[in-house]
Each structure stands twice: as C-alpha cells, then as structure tokens.
Amino acid sequence: MTLYESFRECAKANAQKTAIVFYGNRIKFGKMLEYVDRAAFGLGKFVKKDDVVTLCVPNSPGAAIALYAVNKLGAIANLVHPLIKKDGLVSCMQKVNSKLLITYDLYEAKDEIDCQKFITCSRYYMGGAAKLYYTFTNGKKIGKIPAERKFEKLLGCERLDRTEAPTSAAVFLPSGGSTGTPKIIMHSDEAFNGLCANTGFFLSQPLDTYKAMYSVLPIFHGFGLCMNLHICMINGYTNVMSLKFNAKEMARAIPREGINVLTGVPAMFNKLLACPEFLSADLSCVKDCFVGGDSAPQELIDRFNKVLSQNGSSAKLHVGYGLTETVTVCAVTNDRYDKKGSAGYPLPGTEFCITDGKKKLAPGEVGELCIRSPLLMLGYYGTDETPIRKLEGEDWLFTGDLCYLDADGFLYFKQRIKNMIKVSGVPVFPSEIENVVTKVDGVKNAAAIGIPDAQKGEVVKLFVEKRGDTDDADLIERIKAECKAKLIVYANPKEIVIGPLPLNEIGKVDRKLLK
Numbered sequence: 001m002t003l004y005e006s007f008r009e010c011a012k013a014n015a016q017k018t019a020i021v022f023y024g025n026r027i028k029f030g031k032m033l034e035y036v037d038r039a040a041f042g043l044g045k046f047v048k049k050d051d052v053v054t055l056c057v058p059n060s061p062g063a064a065i066a067l068y069a070v071n072k073l074g075a076i077a078n079l080v081h082p083l084i085k086k087d088g089l090v091s092c093m094q095k096v097n098s099k100l101l102i103t104y105d106l107y108e109a110k111d112e113i114d115c116q117k118f119i120t121c122s123r124y125y126m127g128g129a130a131k132l133y134y135t136f137t138n139g140k141k142i143g144k145i146p147a148e149r150k151f152e153k154l155l156g157c158e159r160l161d162r163t164e165a166p167t168s169a170a171v172f173l174p175s176g177g178s179t180g181t182p183k184i185i186m187h188s189d190e191a192f193n194g195l196c197a198n199t200g201f202f203l204s205q206p207l208d209t210y211k212a213m214y215s216v217l218p219i220f221h222g223f224g225l226c227m228n229l230h231i232c233m234i235n236g237y238t239n240v241m242s243l244k245f246n247a248k249e250m251a252r253a254i255p256r257e258g259i260n261v262l263t264g265v266p267a268m269f270n271k272l273l274a275c276p277e278f279l280s281a282d283l284s285c286v287k288d289c290f291v292g293g294d295s296a297p298q299e300l301i302d303r304f305n306k307v308l309s310q311n312g313s314s315a316k317l318h319v320g321y322g323l324t325e326t327v328t329v330c331a332v333t334n335d336r337y338d339k340k341g342s343a344g345y346p347l348p349g350t351e352f353c354i355t356d357g358k359k360k361l362a363p364g365e366v367g368e369l370c371i372r373s374p375l376l377m378l379g380y381y382g383t384d385e386t387p388i389r390k391l392e393g394e395d396w397l398f399t400g401d402l403c404y405l406d407a408d409g410f411l412y413f414k415q416r417i418k419n420m421i422k423v424s425g426v427p428v429f430p431s432e433i434e435n436v437v438t439k440v441d442g443v444k445n446a447a448a449i450g451i452p453d454a455q456k457g458e459v460v461k462l463f464v465e466k467r468g469d470t471d472d473a474d475l476i477e478r479i480k481a482e483c484k485a486k487l488i489v490y491a492n493p494k495e496i497v498i499g500p501l502p503l504n505e506i507g508k509v510d511r512k513l514l515k
Contacts, residue, residue: 002165002189004072006196006234008033014236020061021212021240021257023134024127027061029236035061035155039069042154046116047099049074049164052172054098056089056107058082058243059218062120062151064229066102067219069154071189074164075099078172078184079220081426083488086112096172096184096381102151105142118151122243165189169378173222175324175427182429184381185324187222191375195327196231198347203261203288204315204335210287212238213261214253216245216268222328223292223425227263237261247271251278258285265293265425267456269304269317284312292320292329293425294457295413298341320344321411325377325387325397331411342410343403349374354405355391355398366414369403370396419511421450421458423490428460433493436486437462440479442470445501447509448493462493463514465501472498 001009011019015030027035047053053070055077057063070077078096080089086109093101093115101117103110110119121142123134135142147153169186200207213232217224232239240257242249245268253259269291272278286308291301296319304317321343322329331344331352346352351372354361361367376397379386387398402414421428430448437446444467450458466475476496483492502513 001193002071002074002163003170003192003230004036004068004163006193007036007068007230008163010234010236017236018238019233020064020125021238021253022061022125022127023130023242025125025130027125032061032065032233034159035065036068036072037159038157039065039151039154040072041160042157043069043075043100043118044073044160047073047075050167051075051099052078052096053100053102054078054080054089054093054096055219056080056082056084056101056103057120057219058104058122059216059224059228059241060104060120060122060243061125061241062104062122063219064233064239065155066120066151067225067229068233071166071170072160072163074166076166076169076172079225080174081220081488082107082218083490085109085486085488087486089113092174092184105145106138108141111143117149118154119145119149120151121145124152169381171225172381173225173324173327174220182427182432183383186378186381187327188378191327191377192226192230193234194375195226195329195347196234199231199235201348202290202332202334205287207235210235210237210260211258211285212240213263214240214242214250214257214259216242216250216264217293217425221293221425222322222324223263226328227290227292245271247275248277251275251281254278254286255282255284260285260287262286262289264291265457266291266296266300267424269296269300270455273300273303273307279307280311282312283308283315286313286315288334289315289317290320290329290332291317292322294422295343297454321413323399323401325399326350326371326373326375327377330371330373330375337410339406339408339410341412342406343413344411345409346411347373352405352409352411353391353396354403355396360392361404363405363407366402366404368417369399369401369411371399372396419449421448421460423450423453423458423460424456426488426490428488428491433460433462433483433487433491436482437464437479440475440482442467442475443479445509447501447511447514449511449514451495451515453494459494460491461495461497461514463497463499463501466498 011029011033019029170189215228219225318333320329320332337345354367400417433448445465453459
C-alpha cells in the first residue's frame with residue numbers, strides 16, 4: 001500500500017472529521033482527499049510515474065496535499081529544507097534530475113530558480129483573521145505570483161481516479177554520512193507505513209481515545225513527515241499545524257484543541273518551559289510526549305515532567321533514538337518500556353547489536369550500534385556506498401554511533417562517531433560551512449564543530465586560520481555575512497575563533513583538539 005492509498009483509506013472512513021487545523025481554519029479529511037486528488041490531476045500534466053518532484057515547503061496543508069498528490073502519481077517526493085539557499089536547492093534538484101519544484105510563497109529565491117515550478121500560498125488555507133494578518137505582514141515578501149505558478153489553482157482541476165505506485169523509492173530524504181557529507185536517502189512506501197503501524201507501541205492508551213496532535217516539524221525531516229503528518233493522516237487524528245514553532249501559540253492550542261500528543265526536539269521543549277502561557281496552561285488532555293532529533297538532557301526531561309504533573313497531565317516526556325536511514329525513530333521509551341538515561345527500547349521487529357567492527361559485544365560494552373529492521377532505507381541515491389555490511393554472517397546497518405545495550409535490551413547512547421552537527425534537531429554539515437568560509441578573502445583554513453547548547457542541543461563553533469595580517473574583527477564580520485547569505489540559519493556559527501588550527505601527523509585538522 002502506498003502513502004496515498006493508506007491516507008485515502010483513512011480519509012474515506014473519517015470524511016467528516018477534522019484532518020488539519022491551520023491558523024483558525026479546519027479542513028476535513030474528505031476535503032483533504034478531494035484536494036489531493038485534484039492536485040494530482042494537475043500535476044499529472046507535468047510528471048509521471050518515477051519522476052522526481054522536489055518539495056521545498058514548510059509544515060502546511062499545501063505541503064501535505066503536494067506530498068500525497070505526488071505519491072498518488074507514483075512519482076518520488078524529494079524533500080528539502082524549506083530554508084535551503086538557492087544554490088543548494090538547485091544542486092539538489094540537479095543531482096536527482098528533478099522534473100518539478102513545489103515551493104512556497106515566502107521562499108526567498110522562488111523567482112530566481114529557472115525550472116518548472118508551483119508555489120503554494122499558506123494564506124489560502126488560513127482562517128479569515130490569520131489570512132489578513134499574514135497578507136499584511138508578508139505582502140512584500142510574497143510579491144505577485146503568476147497565475148500559472150500557483151499551486152492552489154490545481155485544486156480546481158477535476159479529480160484524478162487512477163493511482164500509481166513508484167517502482168521502488170517513494171521518498172528522498174536528506175541526511176549525512178560518517179564524513180558529514182550530505183546524502184540523499186531513498187525510502188519506500190512500506191517503510192513509512194510500517195513505522196506508523198507501530199502507533200500502538202508508541203502511545204500509552206487505546207488508539208481510539210486519541211483526538212489530536214500538535215505538529216510543527218516540517219516534512220523534510222523523517223520525524224515530521226512520519227511521526228507528525230502521516231501518523232495522523234492514516235489514524236484519523238487531527239493535525240494542528242504551524243508554519244514555525246511558537247511556544248505561546250502552542251500553549252494556547254493545547255487546551256483549545258484537546259491536544260493529546262506533543263512531539264518535538266529538545267529546543268522546542270526548552271522554549272515551552274520558558275513560556276508563561278505554557279506554565280499556566282491546562283494540560284490535562286496531554287497523554288504522551290516525545291522528544292527526538294537530538295539528545296535530551298535528563299534535567300530537561302525532569303523539569304518538563306514536573307510541569308505536566310502540576311498542570312493536570314499524567315503524561316511523561318519520553319525519548320527516542322533514530323536516524324534517517326531507518327526513516328526516523330527505531331527505539332523509544334514509553335509507559336511500558338522506560339529506564340532513566342536510556343535512549344529507548346527497540347520497536348517491534350527491530351534488532352540491535354553492538355560491535356567492535358569484527359564481532360558482537362556483550363551487554364554493557366561500548367561499541368558501534370548496528371540495526372536490523374524491515375524499515376531500513378533502500379539505499380543512498382546515486383552511489384553504491386552503503387552502511388549495510390556483514391557482521392557474523394548477517395546484514396546489519398552500521399550507524400556510526402557509539403552506544404551500549406543493557407541486559408534487558410535498552411539502548412544507551414554515548415556519542416556520535418560522525419562529524420555531523422545537530423542544531424535544534426536539524427542536521428548541519430561541517431563541510432558545507434567550511435566550503436563557504438574558506439572562500440572568504442583572508443581565510444586560510446576553517447573547521448566547524450558542534451558544541452553543547454542548553455536550548456538547541458548543539459550550536460556551531462567555527463575555528464578560522466587567517467591569511468596575512470587581516471584585521472580579526474573585520475574578518476569575523478565578513479565571515480558572518482557570507483554564512484548568513486549562503487547557509488541555512490542553523491549552520492550559522494554561534495562563535496568564531498581566530499587562530500592557527502591544530503594538524504595531525506598527515507596534515508589534516510585534528511578535530512579532537514578543537515573545543
């Protein structure tokens with residue numbers, strides 16, 4: 001069954017239930033299905049089965065409609081960060097030979113990218129007051145979108161009856177390998193549907209007692225796509241959407257909409273704990289909370305659980321472990337499986353082992369985590385490179401993460417072997433930062449690392465070795481300006497240090513000495 005087919009089955013059974021709440025507007029499942037079928041008809045004039053369509057969109061009804069419409073056509077949804085810079089977007093589209101781009105009204109380079117494209121307008125799906133405010137505050141940024149480029153015009157097409165299934169991959173997701181180099185991960189429909197089939201394992205109470213989930217994580221991330229959007233769209237739950245996280249909006253929405261499930265990255269939960277409206281909100285409707293995308297300090301978990309309890313909720317903030325190669329979460333703590341300090345218990349059908357690279361290690365021994373699961377990726381696009389290798393005669397996915405398992409099978413995360421940095425749960429690649437910075441006049445060499453941050457999990461610290469007698473202050477300002485212009489906001493350095501870089505015996509920067 002495809003993503004679209006699983007959504008269609010649920011939408012028909014729950015046609016009169018609210019599927020999405022978006023800034024004061026409520027869209028029923030039946031209407032969402034109609035939108036998807038009409039959009040698929042319009043898109044079908046431009047793409048066919050197994051073509052790649054790039055989606056550069058924030059969390060919105062337009063994003064959901066585009067995703068399921070593309071899937072209905074048997075095309076592949078290539079998901080990219082909605083804040084990606086123009087050059088990065090163009091490069092990504094070229095790499096996968098994308099036939100079409102669907103982006104959004106506030107994307108800064110929407111008019112500069114020369115390709116077949118549609119632009120979705122978020123205000124189309126908003127309630128009246130929010131629509132007026134959005135137009136008033138963003139009118140200049142939106143500009144005039146040509147009629148032939150408007151994605152929402154496709155919603156006036158006739159409905160497409162036929163449904164195709166892609167030959168192999170249904171979704172491309174961005175991630176990073178052990179070197180920190182971005183890769184494009186290919187996933188099947190079965191992987192997403194299979195993960196969502198574990199809904200009963202994640203949640204603490206009977207599935208038919210759940211009503212709504214608050215959703216802020218964008219669909220370019222496996223966490224947002226699967227555990228926020230798709231899990232609602234195939235279970236008949238209301239997805240309360242927000243373009244970007246706002247703690248005050250979320251605090252108000254929880255009692256108003258009867259939100260039962262909260263998911264997010266550590267930075268989001270930290271911001272909620274700093275929000276007076278959340279600290280005084282009635283949270284009695286909240287049944288389950290999950291934090292992922294990065295390691296969550298125990299102190300954060302304890303503080304959040306205290307607020308939940310004080311405000312009427314019996315829920316606990318649970319943690320999970322996952323990687324894009326397994327769609328997203330592959331281990332989680334819940335009401336049945338919970339140990340303090342653990343990163344989670346493996347999902348049904350998922351196996352873990354720890355290895356020194358040659359053999360499996362005993363419980364308590366630290367080594368590289370390896371995974372076996374029916375939800376693994378199909379592979380990396382455009383390369384035969386794979387993290388799946390033989391271990392004692394079996395195929396395992398080598399994660400590049402140092403962990404250990406206890407005697408009961410609980411996972412404990414130690415540190416990443418990879419150089420990749422995660423800022424607010426968003427992957428940031430040192431190589432991309434360094435490539436931008438080393439092109440600045442006066443820079444000889446550069447190295448980016450992640451350092452702990454109480455709010456964001458990690459932030460970028462940049463070490464720069466300058467060339468000649470360039471003024472330090474001037475160089476730092478020019479580096480900041482170049483990073484702001486060329487990198488997504490998460491990759492912008494929080495701290496810049498000027499000085500010689502330590503080298504190892506073969507002349508490469510010794511990152512272990514950078515702190």
